[in-house]
Amino acid sequence: MRRGFHGHALAAAFVIGIAGLHAPAADWPGWRGPGGSGISEETGLPSRWSASENVRWKAELPGRGLSSPVIAGGKVYLTASSGPKQDRLHVLAFDATTGRKLWERQLWATGDTQCHPKTSMAAPTPASDGARVYALFATCDLAAYDAAGRLAWYRSLARDYPDLSNQVGMAASPVLWEDLLVMALDTDSTAFAIAVDTATGANRWKSERPRGINWTTPIFFRRDSRVEVVVQSGKGLTAYEPRTGEVRWVHQAGLNPIASPVAGGEVLFAPGGNISAILPGAGDESPRVLWTSPRIKASTASPLHHESRVYAIASAGVLACADAATGEVLWQERLQGPFSASPVLGDGKLYCVNEEGITAVVDLRAENRVVAKNPLGEGILASPAISGGSIFLRSDRYLYAIGGGSDRTGG
Amino acid sequence: MSLRIQTYLLCLSCVPGSVAELRADDIQSLLARVKAVGPEGAGNAGASAASGELCERGPQDLLDVLRAMDRAGPLAANWLRSAVDAIAEKALADGRPLPARGLEELVLDRSHDGHVRRLAYEWLLRVDPSASDRLVPGMLDDPAVELRRDAVARELVVAEKLLDEGKKGEARSAFERLLPASRDEDQVSRIAKKIEELGGKVDLARHFGFIRDWRIVGPFEGSGGVGYATAYPPETALPEALDLEKAEYPGKPGPVRWVEHTTADPGGVVDLNKALGKQMGVVAYGAARIRSAEERPVSVRAGTPNALKIWLNGRLVFTREEYHHGSAMDQHRADGVLRKGENLILIKVCQNEQTDDWAQSWSFQLRVCDLTGGGLQ
Numbered sequence: 022m023r024r025g026f027h028g029h030a031l032a033a034a035f036v037i038g039i040a041g042l043h044a045p046a047a048d049w050p051g052w053r054g055p056g057g058s059g060i061s062e063e064t065g066l067p068s069r070w071s072a073s074e075n076v077r078w079k080a081e082l083p084g085r086g087l088s089s090p091v092i093a094g095g096k097v098y099l100t101a102s103s104g105p106k107q108d109r110l111h112v113l114a115f116d117a118t119t120g121r122k123l124w125e126r127q128l129w130a131t132g133d134t135q136c137h138p139k140t141s142m143a144a145p146t147p148a149s150d151g152a153r154v155y156a157l158f159a160t161c162d163l164a165a166y167d168a169a170g171r172l173a174w175y176r177s178l179a180r181d182y183p184d185l186s187n188q189v190g191m192a193a194s195p196v197l198w199e200d201l202l203v204m205a206l207d208t209d210s211t212a213f214a215i216a217v218d219t220a221t222g223a224n225r226w227k228s229e230r231p232r233g234i235n236w237t238t239p240i241f242f243r244r245d246s247r248v249e250v251v252v253q254s255g256k257g258l259t260a261y262e263p264r265t266g267e268v269r270w271v272h273q274a275g276l277n278p279i280a281s282p283v284a285g286g287e288v289l290f291a292p293g294g295n296i297s298a299i300l301p302g303a304g305d306e307s308p309r310v311l312w313t314s315p316r317i318k319a320s321t322a323s324p325l326h327h328e329s330r331v332y333a334i335a336s337a338g339v340l341a342c343a344d345a346a347t348g349e350v351l352w353q354e355r356l357q358g359p360f361s362a363s364p365v366l367g368d369g370k371l372y373c374v375n376e377e378g379i380t381a382v383v384d385l386r387a388e389n390r391v392v393a394k395n396p397l398g399e400g401i402l403a404s405p406a407i408s409g410g411s412i413f414l415r416s417d418r419y420l421y422a423i424g425g426g427s428d429r430t431g432g
Numbered sequence: 433m434s435l436r437i438q439t440y441l442l443c444l445s446c447v448p449g450s451v452a453e454l455r456a457d458d459i460q461s462l463l464a465r466v467k468a469v470g471p472e473g474a475g476n477a478g479a480s481a482a483s484g485e486l487c488e489r490g491p492q493d494l495l496d497v498l499r500a501m502d503r504a505g506p507l508a509a510n511w512l513r514s515a516v517d518a519i520a521e522k523a524l525a526d527g528r529p530l531p532a533r534g535l536e537e538l539v540l541d542r543s544h545d546g547h548v549r550r551l552a553y554e555w556l557l558r559v560d561p562s563a564s565d566r567l568v569p570g571m572l573d574d575p576a577v578e579l580r581r582d583a584v585a586r587e588l589v590v591a592e593k594l595l596d597e598g599k600k601g602e603a604r605s606a607f608e609r610l611l612p613a614s615r616d617e618d619q620v621s622r623i624a625k626k627i628e629e630l631g632g633k634v635d636l637a638r639h640f641g642f643i644r645d646w647r648i649v650g651p652f653e654g655s656g657g658v659g660y661a662t663a664y665p666p667e668t669a670l671p672e673a674l675d676l677e678k679a680e681y682p683g684k685p686g687p688v689r690w691v692e693h694t695t696a697d698p699g700g701v702v703d704l705n706k707a708l709g710k711q712m713g714v715v716a717y718g719a720a721r722i723r724s725a726e727e728r729p730v731s732v733r734a735g736t737p738n739a740l741k742i743w744l745n746g747r748l749v750f751t752r753e754e755y756h757h758g759s760a761m762d763q764h765r766a767d768g769v770l771r772k773g774e775n776l777i778l779i780k781v782c783q784n785e786q787t788d789d790w791a792q793s794w795s796f797q798l799r800v801c802d803l804t805g806g807g808l809q
Contacts, residue, residue, distance in 0.1 A: 105581070105616055124521060126514050129547060131506045135763040162510070170521075171487045172514040174476040177507055181472050188757035209754040221480075223473040234757065 049092040049406040049413075052146035052194040053363060057240050059283075059325045061367030061407035067424025068370065068382050070412075072398045077411055077422040078120030083111050085417040086143035087192070087361070092117055092408035093149035094168060099420055100156050102142035107134045110142060112156045112166055117409055120422060124170035132160035132179025136190030139361075139402070141417075144192035145238075146404075148202065150219065155202050159191040163204075165222060174222035184210035192236040198250065198263045201225055205252040207235035207278075214239070214252055214261055226266030231256050237281040244287040244301060253282045253291055258308070260301065270301055272308040280319040280363075285326035285345050292319035296333055298348060312348035317341040323363040325371070332371060334360045340373060340383065354390055356381045361402040372412060374401050380414070397421065459493055462486050463500040466515070467508040479511050487518035494519050494555075495534045501548045509547060520555045530559045539567060539579075546576030553579065572613040577804050584614050588622065595626065604630040611639065615805040617761055635698075640761075641807020642700025642799045643720045643777065647676040647690040650708050650716030652683050659715035659782045660739050660753050666717040671746040671776040676719055684714055693718075697797075699761060701735075704781060704794040713785040714794070720777045722800060722808070724770040731803055732777070733762040736796040739782040744768040745775055755784045756791040762805070770800070 053059035067075055084103030091098050095118065101111040108130035114123040134142055136159060147156040153165045153173050161178035179185050187208045195204045201216040212230040217223060235254040242251045242260070249260040249269050255278040260269040276282075277292040284290070288311065289299045295318055298311040317324075320336035330351070331343045338358025343350045362374040370392075371383040378397040383390045399416045406413040411425030465482035469475040486497060494516065501512045520530055535556040539549050556563045564582075571583035591606035607626045611634065614620045624634040637644055652664045665681045666674065676690045695702045704716050732742055732749060737759040742750040749766035783794040801807050 104578075105618060124518070126517050128510045128513065129506065131510070133763070135758065135760055137758065164510075164514075166514075170514075170518055171484050172511060173480050174473065175469075175479075175507065175510055175514075176473055176476075177510075180506065184752065186752065186754070188754060188760075188763060209757070210752055217473070221473060222476050 047092070047408045048094070048149075048151070049090075049408045050150065051091055051148035051196055052089050052238060053323070053365060053404060054407060057196060057238070059323075059363060059365045059404075060327055061365065063407060063410060064368045065410055066368035066370065066407065067410075067412060068384070069393045070380075070395045070397075070423045072396070075424050077425050079422070080115055080120045080122060080420045082113070082415070082418055082420055083125070084109065084143065085141040086415060087140055087402045088143045088194075088415075089146040089404045090406045090413040090415055090420060091147055091149050091154070092406055092413065093151045093154070096123065096168060097406075097408075097413060097420065097422075098147055098149055098154040098156075099415060100143040100145075100147055100158065102130075102158065106130075107136070107142045108160075110156075110158045110160065110162055112147070112154065112164065114154070114166075114168070114170060115420065117411075117422070120420075126164075126166060126170055126172070128158075128162050128164060128175075130158070130160040131162055131177040132158075133186040133188070134160060135186075135188045140190040140192060142190075144190055146194040148195050148197045150197055153219065155195055155197070155219070157195045157204065161185050161191065161206065163195070163217075163222070165219070173220075176217070176222050178206065178215075182206075182211055182213075184208065186210065187234050189234065194238040196239050196241065196250075198241060198248075201263065203239055203250055203263065205230070205235070205237065205239050205254075207231075207233055207252075207254055209234055214250070214259075214266060216263070216266060226264075228261060228266035228268065230254070230259065233278070235278040237278060240282060240284060242284045242289065242301075245303060249301075251282065251284075251289065254278055258282065258289065258291060258299065270308060272299055272301075274310075277319060279321050280323040283324050283326045283331070285329070285331070288345065290324055290326055290331050290345070292324055292333065294318065296324060296331060296343070296348070298331075298345070314343060314348035314350065316350040316353075317343040317348070320360075322360045322373075325364050325366055327366055332364060332366075334358070334364060334373060338375070340364075340371070340381075352390075354383060356383075356391070357394070362404040365405050365407060367407045372405050372407075374405055374414065376400055376402060378414075378416060380405070380412075395423075459486075459489070459496050463497065463512070466511045467500065467504050469507045469511060479508075483511055483515050486512075486515040487522075489515075489519050491519060491523040491528055491530050494523075495531055495538060498535075498538060498548055498552055499544070501551075502545050509545075513547075513551060516551060516555070520558070524558065530555055532556060532560050536560075536563060536567070539563075542575055546574075546578065549576050550578045572610075575804055577615055580613065580804065581616055581619065584610060584616075584619050587613075588619065591623075591626070595630075600630055604632055608632060637695075637698055637700045639807055640700070640799055640805075641801045642797055643722075644695050644700055646693045646695070646702060646718045646720050648693045648702070648704070648707055648716060648718050649679075649681065649688055649690045650683060650704070651685070651688070651711050651714035652681070652716070653713075654684075654715040654782050655713035655785065657784065659713070660741075660780075662715070664715065664717070666719065666778060667741070667743065667780060671743075671778075674719065674776065674778075676721075684711070690719070699735075700797045700799060701795055702797065704783070704796070705792070710792070710794075712783055715780060715782050716794070718779045718781065718796065718798070722770065722775045722777060724772060724775060724808075727772050728770050729803060730768055730770050730800050730808070731805065732766045732768050732798070732800055733805075734764045734779065734796060734798040735759050735761050736764070736781055737791075737793045738796070739784070740764065740796065741780040742766060742798070743776075743778040745771065753782075755782075756786060756788075756793070759793070759795070761797065762799075767803075 084101035318335040324333035594603035
């Protein structure tokens with residue numbers, strides 16, 4: 022996904038209470054996977070592929086999309102949009118092993134479909150808890166389908182809240198927290214964070230936010246044994262109590278309204294012009310900026326935190342690795358950009374997919390880190406997913422499962 | 433299930449007509465529960481249970497579900513659409529035929545909603561691909577815009593083939609016949625370009641029904657974002673009492689009056705920076721009177737990079753407080769009704785105070801069209 026949210030590393034203290042992390046190991050239940058971290062625990066992941074090599078399966082899609090595939094219970098769920106006005110909204114389910122399409126459902130858009138030509142109505146990534154897939158579109162149509170493709174519930178948020186629209190295109194993804202689906206829907210006309218019941222779609226809470234166009238996705242953040250849902254916007258960070266929507270703390274700063282923050286331990290790494298490390302205060306204390314480094318920047322792609330390192334791709338295509346404690350940049354690699362997809366990590370490798378569909382595989386253990394540049398021959402703006410030994414990539418035309426299965430030797 | 437109900441059903445099963453009636457009652461009950469959905473998730477639980485039962489139905493019930501989508505409203509229509517897709521998909525997977533004849537009848541019956549007919553058409557194509565050749569040529573004047581689009585696309589290929597073959601006269605005639613049927617901007621632009629390349633002339637503003645002749649007044653105070661919420665006199669006056677000739681109001685620089693403005697832009701764009709002078713933090717109003725020979729439903733469609741409000745005959749039909757995120761034809765839409773005789777369209781266009789180069793435009797385009805997007809001539 023071009024714009025979206027970011028999570029945190031799989032720190033043990035973080036695990037309890039985060040719905041995505043209860044999923045089986047092979048699941049990738051939302052944007053950037055378990056806990057929104059962008060990190061897979063799987064090994065044996067492929068390093069090399071092309072349009073004709075090491076492709077486990079490939080499925081044709083009915084429309085465009087920047088949303089990432091999500092994987093739960095052996096199924097790959099994906100959204101797409103089609104039609105001259107992009108008013109056809111598709112939710113699809115595929116068998117993760119074979120790529121066979123299991124079902125496809127369509128909705129008619131009930132909200133605005135105007136957007137920048139680069140994006141589409143299938144920009145937000147769906148989320149799945151295994152029982153259902155929750156698909157949000159840029160039109161603010163929100164639908165939950167069960168695993169068999171039966172509509173469990175449906176909302177037209179654009180009809181519920183008529184000013185909910187931005188003419189560039191909405192893109193923030195929904196995130197799951199226990200029995201809640203949480204969204205940050207910020208526009209110039211109206212802005213709010215909202216949690217709906219995953220069983221019925223009914224509002225559980227709705228909290229007004231400062232108005233302003235924004236594309237970041239909430240992250241869940243655990244500190245002092247309590248969990249907060251944190252939303253970044255151009256005006257700063259706001260932390261909410263996930264059950265009630267009560268505002269816990271606010272950090273006002275000029276931050277990036279596209280790339281999302283990432284958590285590492287009790288620190289948030291927030292992309293602005295530069296990356297800043299922000300330590301939320303205990304109790305009523307104000308958040309404290311631990312460091313801001315002009316040498317590590319994030320543009321559209323969100324940063325990633327792993328094993329005390331922060332990784333981010335700047336608009337020029339420079340991948341930087343910084344010490345999470347100090348902000349000191351430890352190394353940089355110039356990759357071929359531009360990047361809309363956010364990097365993901367698995368098997369010790371960063372997967373960085375540029376807009377031409379070339380995936381730079383960066384082996385964090387290798388001396389010559391960039392071990393492969395894998396072209397697929399078509400543009401990709403969606404962040405990859407990792408499950409079952411495969412890297413899942415989606416373009417406007419195809420969904421690819423790369424590697425995995427009987428042939429995991431791809432690299 | 434109680435013994436009494438079981439006995440009752442057993443008796444009914446001996447009477448085929450009654451069974452059919454029972455099933456019909458049953459499905460109507462399910463459809464009613466789905467159609468009871470409302471705002472903010474109201475009715476979702478009941479709709480979910482009913483929809484789940486509908487999804488298990490066989491293809492014999494497909495037409496009932498499709499017909500139920502007529503005038504169901506967008507929420508219920510999407511619920512029912514998912515049930516239609518589930519029923520049809522399952523039937524095909526099980527090797528059971530879809531009711532092709534009934535689907536075709538539904539496609540051809542223009543009294544049904546366009547979405548319903550289009551959905552029926554797409555499932556019909558899955559079991560009878562030849563339906564396209566049989567049905568689409570007759571859809572050039574179809575009220576269902578997606579069906580009409582297919583018909584235009586088909587005829588476009590024919591016209592372009594004539595052009596490729598060097599038959600310029602025949603090609604131009606074909607394009608000119610096709611233009612009045614066309615609704616979508618991409619198709620209209622393609623046809624207009626061909627006509628003009630062949631020596632013809634196309635009035636796009638007229639084709640789409642853009643209002644070109646306006647009365648404009650402003651600027652009013654909009655500094656600090658106050659203009660959008662401030663009801664200046666043009667929006668507080670009753671439509672019948674709005675004097676577009678002599679009224680004078682306190683504006684930002686001093687008294688302001690309505691001025692005539694005619695745009696020559698093919699897309700009907702009114703450049704307020706030119707009409708009123710370039711300013712930031714300001715508000716302008718545009719007004720136009722439209723005559724209609726009859727009461728009729730219409731679609732009011734606008735494009736602007738600025739925040740806007742639209743009134744039709746004094747009724748506020750659209751609002752959007754958003755600045756400089758792009759402007760496109762028909763990006764904002766509202767439904768309304770023209771009354772017989774004179775009608776007043778009023779648009780409020782607010783400019784903010786951003787200093788970016790890309791935030792200087794203060795402009796709008798507006799058209800009143802039929803529900804297919806055809807301009808009112």
